[in-house]
Amino acid sequence: MDSDTVTGETRRLAAVLAAQREAAASEVVPDLASRRTDLARLKAAIRAHRNDFVAVAREDFGRRPAEDTLILDIGPVVQGINHMHRHLGAWMRPERVPVPHTLWPGRAHIHRQPLGVVGIMAPWNYPFGLSLLPLATALAAGNRAMLKPSELAPASSRLLADLLADTFEATQVAVVEGGVETGTVFAGLPFDHLFFTGSTEVGRKVMRAAAENLVPVTLELGGKSPVLLARDADFAKAARDIAFGKVANAGQTCIAPDYVLVHEDDTKDFIARLKPEMARAAKIAGRRGGPAGIISARHAERLASLQEEARIGGAVVIETGEEGNVTPTIIIGLRPQMRLTREEIFGPLLPVVTYATMEEAIARIGSGPRPLALYLYTANRDLKGRVLRDTLSGNVTLNGVMTHYAVESLPFGGVGASGIGAYHGRAGFEAMSHAKGVFEEPRRSLIPFGRPGGRFVKLFARYMMR
Ligand code: NAD
Numbered sequence: 001m002d003s004d005t006v007t008g009e010t011r012r013l014a015a016v017l018a019a020q021r022e023a024a025a026s027e028v029v030p031d032l033a034s035r036r037t038d039l040a041r042l043k044a045a046i047r048a049h050r051n052d053f054v055a056v057a058r059e060d061f062g063r064r065p066a067e068d069t070l071i072l073d074i075g076p077v078v079q080g081i082n083h084m085h086r087h088l089g090a091w092m093r094p095e096r097v098p099v100p101h102t103l104w105p106g107r108a109h110i111h112r113q114p115l116g117v118v119g120i121m122a123p124w125n126y127p128f129g130l131s132l133l134p135l136a137t138a139l140a141a142g143n144r145a146m147l148k149p150s151e152l153a154p155a156s157s158r159l160l161a162d163l164l165a166d167t168f169e170a171t172q173v174a175v176v177e178g179g180v181e182t183g184t185v186f187a188g189l190p191f192d193h194l195f196f197t198g199s200t201e202v203g204r205k206v207m208r209a210a211a212e213n214l215v216p217v218t219l220e221l222g223g224k225s226p227v228l229l230a231r232d233a234d235f236a237k238a239a240r241d242i243a244f245g246k247v248a249n250a251g252q253t254c255i256a257p258d259y260v261l262v263h264e265d266d267t268k269d270f271i272a273r274l275k276p277e278m279a280r281a282a283k284i285a286g287r288r289g290g291p292a293g294i295i296s297a298r299h300a301e302r303l304a305s306l307q308e309e310a311r312i313g314g315a316v317v318i319e320t321g322e323e324g325n326v327t328p329t330i331i332i333g334l335r336p337q338m339r340l341t342r343e344e345i346f347g348p349l350l351p352v353v354t355y356a357t358m359e360e361a362i363a364r365i366g367s368g369p370r371p372l373a374l375y376l377y378t379a380n381r382d383l384k385g386r387v388l389r390d391t392l393s394g395n396v397t398l399n400g401v402m403t404h405y406a407v408e409s410l411p412f413g414g415v416g417a418s419g420i421g422a423y424h425g426r427a428g429f430e431a432m433s434h435a436k437g438v439f440e441e442p443r444r445s446l447i448p449f450g451r452p453g454g455r456f457v458k459l460f461a462r463y464m465m466r
Pocket of ligand 1: 121122123124125126130148149150151178179180182183184185187197198199200202203205206219220221222223253254255344346372414419
């Protein structure tokens with residue numbers, strides 16, 4: 001875009017935001033009933049379009065099994081809406097909190113109120129879920145929202161724009177389609193909150209732009225999520241789960257297992273189980289019109305070059321199936337300087353990394369940027385406790401992969417380079433609300449006596465220093 005177009009784009013988006021603000025100022029703050037109606041309308045629109053989601057996702061990914069779209073992409077949105085619909089009343093009620101004795105019998109409450117207009121920026125990998133769940137959360141918290149879906153899934157973005165335009169007034173929900181330039185303009189708008197899902201690299205730019213307007217951010221970013229297999233791990237289950245994690249959506253999942261840490265004496269055994277599971281998962285997906293394609297030729301080339309670099313560097317590359325434009329592949333013998341060791345993979349390549357001691361495995365996890373998710377397979381309680389204590393990551397699933405995402409009552413988010421803030425359920429409601437502290441002074445209390453110049457000021461001073 002040249003500078004005239006950028007100015008035009010800025011003006012266009014600023015006008016949408018201004019219209020939303022104006023509406024917010026002139027209309028009453030949505031109460032529980034109207035927020036529930038909004039959630040119900042969104043859910044009804046999603047349900048009515050379920051086949052369209054499957055079809056347009058196929059267009060964007062080239063191939064994508066219906067299940068990847070229904071169960072992993074839009075299913076969690078409907079579940080999330082149900083959860084919010086059920087609990088919203090309790091979350092919205094002012095929350096009474098204790099007061100210090102000196103202020104007794106005053107009362108203190110936290111009131112949660114809408115922030116105003118939330119900007120939502122979404123990635124392409126789950127183009128519906130990662131747009132609509134943040135949107136539902138913004139509406140549950142009583143906000144208006146502008147959504148910018150990803151240009152890499154244009155058919156999905158189009159469907160979202162049409163569906164949301166049919167469901168909501170543009171002064172409540174507006175979709176802005178466009179690429180990086182539009183994203184840059186979008187991130188620079190003076191929202192009341194900016195909710196970004198995408199890469200760490202772009203997240204950094206978005207946060208910088210938001211800082212210009214002091215816009216608070218939630219950043220849902222990526223990273224390398226390890227699977228740690230203890231020696232007592234159920235290898236059969238782990239192999240099946242990991243194969244699912246790498247084949248579902250062709251491994252293009254933010255919380256997909258990125259690599260596996262296996263004890264050096266178990267490696268052979270584990271790989272012997274993993275190989276057929278990877279092939280099986282790909283074959284099953286293949287029968288259902290998948291596995292999902294890699295989103296673009298550029299992304300497929302990137303994955304191929306990661307694999308090629310490892311091969312040239314002496315790693316062993318085991319391809320496990322024919323399906324897919326990048327085949328599910330196991331890679332053994334990575335070196336520290338290889339890109340597969342350093343970069344988030346985001347595709348169906350699975351490095352298997354060996355460790356000699358648990359200390360070494362934990363230290364390896366701690367030596368990189370904080371992962372978005374961590375998976376541990378063990379039946380040993382002490383070891384679970386130890387790994388939970390000694391590693392810092394986003395969420396954890398024990399003896400499984402990715403399932404924590406579906407637990408709406410868990411805050412979902414990263415830490416460090418994998419993100420800032422969290423959402424899902426109550427955590428999302430709170431992230432998109434202002435927590436206003438309200439204290440009401442009682443008619444009679446000790447408060448006037450304890451102020452500077454008051455009768456009991458010495459007593460108070462002593463009491464407060466106690
Ligand atoms: P991305 O960061 O390239 O794009 C995300 C959004 O930002 C898109 O809407 C894009 O148009 C926009 N954008 C791109 N460049 C921009 C710029 N310079 N300024 C402003 N906006 C810009 O991410 P992606 O490739 O779409 O998604 C993959 C990444 O997202 C992976 O790293 C993955 O781990 C992460 N991710 C995280 C989560 C999570 O919940 N934490 C979920 C899905 C994906």
